[in-house]
Structure formats: C-alpha cells, structure tokens
Amino acid sequence: MQIFDPSIFPVLFADGLTNGAVYALLALALVLVFSVTRVIFIPIGEFVVFGTLTLAALQSGKVPGTLGLLLVLLGVAAIMQAFGQFRAGQSSRGLTTLVGGAVIGAVLWFAIGALAPMKLPLLLQSLITLLLVAPLGPLIYRVVYQPLQNATVLVLLIASVALHMVLSGLALVFFGPEGSRTPPFLSGDLKLGQVTVSQQSLLVILASAMLMMGLFFFFERTMIGKALRATAVNRVGARLVGISPTASGTLTFLLAALIGGVSGMLIGPSVAMGYDSGFLIGLKGFIGAIIGGLVSFPLAAGGAVLVGLIESFASFSLSAWKEVIVFTLILPVLLWRSLITKHIPEDEE
Amino acid sequence: MSGNLLEVSDLHTRYGRVEALSGVSLSVPQGHIVSVIGANGAGKTTLMNSVMGLLPSQGTVLYGGEPMHNVPLEARVARGMCLVPERRDLFASMSVQDNLTLGAYSRRRESWKADLDDVYRRFPRLLERRTQLAGTLSGGEQQMLAIGRALMGKPKLLLLDEPSLGLAPLIVRDILLMVKHLRDDGLTVLLVEQNARASLAISDEAYVLETGAVKMSGPAAELIRNPELTASYLGG
Numbered sequence: 001m002q003i004f005d006p007s008i009f010p011v012l013f014a015d016g017l018t019n020g021a022v023y024a025l026l027a028l029a030l031v032l033v034f035s036v037t038r039v040i041f042i043p044i045g046e047f048v049v050f051g052t053l054t055l056a057a058l059q060s061g062k063v064p065g066t067l068g069l070l071l072v073l074l075g076v077a078a079i080m081q082a083f084g085q086f087r088a089g090q091s092s093r094g095l096t097t098l099v100g101g102a103v104i105g106a107v108l109w110f111a112i113g114a115l116a117p118m119k120l121p122l123l124l125q126s127l128i129t130l131l132l133v134a135p136l137g138p139l140i141y142r143v144v145y146q147p148l149q150n151a152t153v154l155v156l157l158i159a160s161v162a163l164h165m166v167l168s169g170l171a172l173v174f175f176g177p178e179g180s181r182t183p184p185f186l187s188g189d190l191k192l193g194q195v196t197v198s199q200q201s202l203l204v205i206l207a208s209a210m211l212m213m214g215l216f217f218f219f220e221r222t223m224i225g226k227a228l229r230a231t232a233v234n235r236v237g238a239r240l241v242g243i244s245p246t247a248s249g250t251l252t253f254l255l256a257a258l259i260g261g262v263s264g265m266l267i268g269p270s271v272a273m274g275y276d277s278g279f280l281i282g283l284k285g286f287i288g289a290i291i292g293g294l295v296s297f298p299l300a301a302g303g304a305v306l307v308g309l310i311e312s313f314a315s316f317s318l319s320a321w322k323e324v325i326v327f328t329l330i331l332p333v334l335l336w337r338s339l340i341t342k343h344i345p346e347d348e349e
Numbered sequence: 350m351s352g353n354l355l356e357v358s359d360l361h362t363r364y365g366r367v368e369a370l371s372g373v374s375l376s377v378p379q380g381h382i383v384s385v386i387g388a389n390g391a392g393k394t395t396l397m398n399s400v401m402g403l404l405p406s407q408g409t410v411l412y413g414g415e416p417m418h419n420v421p422l423e424a425r426v427a428r429g430m431c432l433v434p435e436r437r438d439l440f441a442s443m444s445v446q447d448n449l450t451l452g453a454y455s456r457r458r459e460s461w462k463a464d465l466d467d468v469y470r471r472f473p474r475l476l477e478r479r480t481q482l483a484g485t486l487s488g489g490e491q492q493m494l495a496i497g498r499a500l501m502g503k504p505k506l507l508l509l510d511e512p513s514l515g516l517a518p519l520i521v522r523d524i525l526l527m528v529k530h531l532r533d534d535g536l537t538v539l540l541v542e543q544n545a546r547a548s549l550a551i552s553d554e555a556y557v558l559e560t561g562a563v564k565m566s567g568p569a570a571e572l573i574r575n576p577e578l579t580a581s582y583l584g585g
Binding site: 088223226227229230233234236237238239240241242243244 | 401403419421422423426427431432434436437438439440441442443447450451452453454455498499501502
C-alpha cells in the first residue's frame with residue numbers, strides 16, 4: 001500500500017472531481033427517472049457506452065452500431081403504437097404511425113450512412129451522436145415501461161434488470177467486442193499554481209456544471225419542467241391538472257438518454273469503453289443517487305462527486321481494491337439512510 | 350345554455366369482486382349545484398373518481414352530450430372537467446403559486462394570468478401565502494388551494510369531493526359559501542358531502558347514495574324537509 005504523498009493529492013483530487021462530475025450527471029438522471037416514473041433505471045450506464053462508442057465509430061468514419069439499434073427500437077415502438085391505435089378503432093392514425101416510423105427510419109438510415117464516412121468536425125460528430133442516442137430513451141420507454149405504467153416498483157426494477165442485460169447484449173451485436181476510446185475535446189494542460197490540470201478535465205467539470213444548471217433552470221422556471229416535478233410529487237394530482245403520465249415518462253427518458261449520451265462523450269477520453277462497461281459506471285452514479293435517497297438532487301450530485309473522489313484516491317493507494325472500496329461505501333450509506341428515513345409504504349393510486 | 354351538462358346512467362364500478370357502485374344514474378343541469386350525500390363507504394368518492402375517469406367503470410357518462418367512455422382523464426380535464434379530490438392531492442413540496450399555475454397546465458397556450466388574479470381575489474389568503482410551500486398550509490388553506498388549482502383549469506364542471514373533510518365548521522361554511530358564489534358566476538358543480546345539512550343548503554338538487562345505489566333524489570329544498578332523510582343524515 002502506497003502512503004499518501006502530498007504532491008500527488010491535487011492530481012488525484014482533480015481526477016476524482018472529473019469522474020465525479022460525470023457520475024453526478026448520471027445520479028441526477030437516475031433520481032429524475034425514479035421520481036417521475038418510479039423506475040430504477042439500471043440501464044443508464046448503457047447510454048454512456050452508446051455515447052462513447054457512437055462517437056468513436058464516427059471518429060473512425062464508420063456507421064455507428066447505434067443506428068441499427070435505433071432502427072430496431074423504432075420499428076418495434078411504431079408497431080406497438082400502431083397496434084394500440086388499430087385496437088382503439090383509429091385505423092388512419094395507426095397507418096400514419098407506421099408510415100411515419102418507416103419514413104423517419106429511412107431518412108436516418110440514409111443521412112447517417114452519408115454523414116458517417118465524411119469525418120466531420122468533432123462538434124458535429126457529437127451532435128450526431130446525441131441525435132442517435134437521445135431518441136433511444138423515449139423509444140425504450142414506449143416499448144418497455146409504458147405498458148408497465150401501473151406496475152409496482154419491484155416489477156419495474158425487474159424489467160430494468162432485464163433491459164440492462166438485453167441492451168448490453170445488443171451492444172455486443174451492434175458494436176462488437178472491442179473497446180474504444182474517444183478523442184478529448186480539448187488537449188493541453190492548464191497550470192493552476194503548483195497544479196497542472198488537463199483542459200479536458202476542466203471541460204468535463206464545466207460541462208457537467210452547466211448541464212446541471214440547465215436542468216435546474218428547466219425544473220424551476222419552465223411549465224414543462226414544473227409539470228415533471230409535479231408528477232414526481234403527486235401523480236394523481238398531476239393527472240388531475242391534465243399532465244399525462246405517458247408524456248412525462250417520455251420526456252424524462254429523453255432527458256435521461258441525453259444525459260447518458262453526454263456523459264459518455266465526456267468520460268470517453270479517460271475510460272476505455274467496451275460494450276459491457278456501462279453497468280459499473282451506472283452503478284457508481286447509482287450510489288450517488290442512493291446517497292440522495294433517490295429523491296434529492298443536490299445530495300445525489302454531492303454523493304456522486306464523493307464517489308468519484310473516493311474512487312480516485314482508492315485507485316492510487318489500493319488499486320486492486322478500487323471497486324471494492326467504492327461499492328462498500330454503499331453499506332454505511334444504506335445504514336445511515338435507513339436510520340434517518342421514515343418508511344413510506346407504497347400506496348400510490 | 351340549458352340542459353344537462355353531465356348525465357350519468359347505470360354506472361357500475363367494482364373493486365375486484367366488490368361492487369362499489371351498482372347502477373348509479375344522475376344528472377347535473379347546467380349552472381346548478383348538485384350534491385351527492387351519503388355515509389362513509391356509500392360510494393361517493395368512487396362515484397367521483399369513476400365520473401372523472403380515474404377508475405375504470407361500466408355504464409354511460411355523457412358530458413356536454415358526448416360519451417366519455419374512450420376519453421382519457423387528461424383529455425377530460427382539457428374539456429373542462431376538473432376534480433378536487435378528497436385527498437386534495439396538492440404538490441406539497443411546491444409553492445402555492447406553482448400549484449396554481451400548474452392548474453392551468455392543460456391550457457398553457459392561452460393566457461391564464463387573469464385567472465390567477467381571479468383565484469387570488471376569491472382566496473386572498475392564497476395571495477398572502479403564494480411563495481409558501483403547499484405542504485405547510487393549514488387544512489382550510491389547502492382546501493382553498495385545491496379548489497383554486499381546479500379553477501385555474503377553467504372548468505365548466507367542477508367536481509368537489511368532500512371539501513369539508515377535516516375542517517373546522519367556520520371554514521366549512523366559508524368554503525361552501527365560495528362554492529355557491531362560483532355557481533352564481535355560472536359554474537356547474539357536482540358536490541359530494543358527508544355534511545348533508547350544509548351541502549343541501551347550497552344545492553339545487555341532491556341525491557342520497559346508500560351502499561352504491563341512489564336511494565333518494567330530488568330538489569334540495571324538498572330533501573332537506575324529508576323526514577326519512579332528516580332522521581338518518583341530518584341528525585334528527
């Protein structure tokens with residue numbers, strides 16, 4: 001075991017803060033999804049993987065596997081939606097859904113097929129990445145969770161576990177077994193007094209902070225953001241003022257997928273990402289979310305940053321035990337939470 | 350405008366094997382207050398939730414002459430049916446003003462600022478507390494907020510479920526008086542109450558519900574003098 005060296009401290013701290021910022025984004029997404037839809041969204045990590053691998057594929061001028069995944073999900077979702085519409089006797093609407101889905105799919109197919117080999121600038125590639133990853137959220141909501149809208153938290157959790165396995169399996173099919181890294185958005189270092197920090201790290205922290213502020217603004221100032229909060233606070237009350245739980249769920253999953261994709265692009269340069277890396281990353285965000293009791297946004301973000309810091313120091317001093325230390329952290333946290341939280345029986349609706 | 354805004358016929362609602370409503374029929378004329386009175390467990394709240402679409406039910410609900418069978422709850426709200434539920438279902442951790450603005454969610458493209466002023470004029474207490482969290486209000490204030498939130502949806506039909514529940518008699522009087530004013534301003538109200546005397550006093554028509562079926566009905570002024578009703582619901 002290495003003894004702490006004061007000169008290495010700031011480096012580890014900066015490292016931990018960088019990863020912690022990304023975990024914090026994931027923790028926020030998990031709290032958001034849970035409070036609005038009661039889904040414990042284990043597959044959040046898969047979205048991180050999709051973000052990294054999509055950008056990596058675009059970097060090497062290949063059509064990303066995400067396109068195939070997106071088209072498959074789009075097809076399934078459109079068929080389910082149209083089936084429901086046909087059953088309700090709205091045949092023309094059902095037909096529109098099917099034709100619309102096919103048209104969108106074809107447009108995506110040709111557009112991405114044409115754009116991918118062009119090796120566009122990094123910023124445009126990032127936008128394409130988000131365009132491919134973000135819609136996966138609402139589609140997954142439509143296919144998996146919307147039919148389970150009135151299920152218990154436990155059933156939703158089981159669905160999440162299954163979904164995680166399916167998605168990481170599909171990631172293997174669509175992306176292959178090799179891992180990839182993405183290029184940093186900024187290269188070069190910045191000297192802050194005695195400490196040298198990479199500009200990429202600063203960018204990650206800054207981007208995470210800005211995204212969080214954006215979310216804060218969205219939830220505090222906009223009607224739609226308030227409607228999502230209202231759904232989280234009281235589902236029946238929200239329905240009574242005309243907020244549809246389906247619309248809230250769809251929007252929530254869009255935000256979660258977007259956050260996951262952004263996180264993947266931010267963390268991509270520092271972590272080699274394979275099809276199965278999502279679970280561990282998601283789990284670290286999850287510990288943050290648990291520290292926030294799956295309800296408090298600031299506690300969850302703070303907890304996730306703490307996870308990043310602990311991970312960073314642990315990987316330096318006890319690298320073989322790194323994950324063990326990080327995940328053991330959840331035990332005292334759970335104990336502490338069980339002592340301070342009143343048990344709330346699940347009696348919604 | 351005249352005629353019935355709401356027509357319920359042969360409404361059945363079951364909880365598993367238990368039939369909570371067995372063939373309830375009632376009509377609510379435009380611009381009237383119709384109250385449904387009955388003891389605990391008579392099916393009053395079930396009736397409200399079924400009419401609103403919160404609970405699945407069999408039978409016909411006509412609103413403005415249109416069958417509501419295939420219309421989801423959110424669309425009913427957008428058409429002007431607003432329920433103030435028994436549990437109030439406020440957004441406890443949000444401010445009074447946020448609760449009210451969310452009441453206008455289903456019509457957010459229209460201007461609702463004037464309606465906010467109107468709600469604050471009707472309930473000056475809410476204006477005083479507009480930045481306070483809804484969960485910190487007193488019971489009476491919460492009830493005012495719940496009604497205010499429903500009014501922000503610009504209802505044509507207001508469904509009020511036990512507004513007097515858990516409130517002091519003086520506050521109950523205020524709230525029922527407020528309901529009467531709303532009717533005078535043209536709103537149609539379906540009111541469910543356990544406090545039979547107070548609700549009959551402001552109603553035009555009334556129905557008495559007993560174990561999921563209508564036992565008596567008629568103009569409120571007649572029912573209040575009905576000896577049978579007096580004995581069982583009005584405390585002699």
